[in-house]
Amino acid sequence: MPRRIIIAEDDEDISVVLKGILSQIIRDCKINTVSNGKELVDRVRSEEYDLIITDYQMPLLDGLEAVRQIRRFDKIIPIIVQSGMPIEKLALEAGASEYLDKSYFDKMSERVKFYLD
Numbered sequence: 001m002p003r004r005i006i007i008a009e010d011d012e013d014i015s016v017v018l019k020g021i022l023s024q025i026i027r028d029c030k031i032n033t034v035s036n037g038k039e040l041v042d043r044v045r046s047e048e049y050d051l052i053i054t055d056y057q058m059p060l061l062d063g064l065e066a067v068r069q070i071r072r073f074d075k076i077i078p079i080i081v082q083s084g085m086p087i088e089k090l091a092l093e094a095g096a097s098e099y100l101d102k103s104y105f106d107k108m109s110e111r112v113k114f115y116l117d
Helices: 012-025 036-048 063-073 088-094 103-115
Strands: 003-009 028-035 051-055 081-084 098-101
Touching: 003 012, 003 036, 003 088, 012 028, 012 103, 028 036, 036 063, 036 103, 051 103, 063 081, 063 088, 081 088, 081 103, 088 098, 098 103
Parallel strands: 003 028, 003 051, 051 081, 081 098
Antiparallel strands: none
């Protein structure tokens, strides 16, 4: 059964790069994308995923508030918060499994494998 990943990212270029990275490292996966935190919460509430990758700054609902809302109904799913801002402590306090700086896409591969293997 394919692994299901959802990416919440309002920058389409970054979303495409992430999708490409994930497609290369996880052969059998289905990747959905949304562009804001509200869509992320709605999708995770209605569909089953193995991993969430979310940006911090997004319209309608930021990534940290989305993480808080998701943790109210799903305490197990791994959530990686990514940002160009130094918000690691805030991300972990919100309930994220991990924070990654956006400038280090090479670390994303390693961390995704950790959560999905």
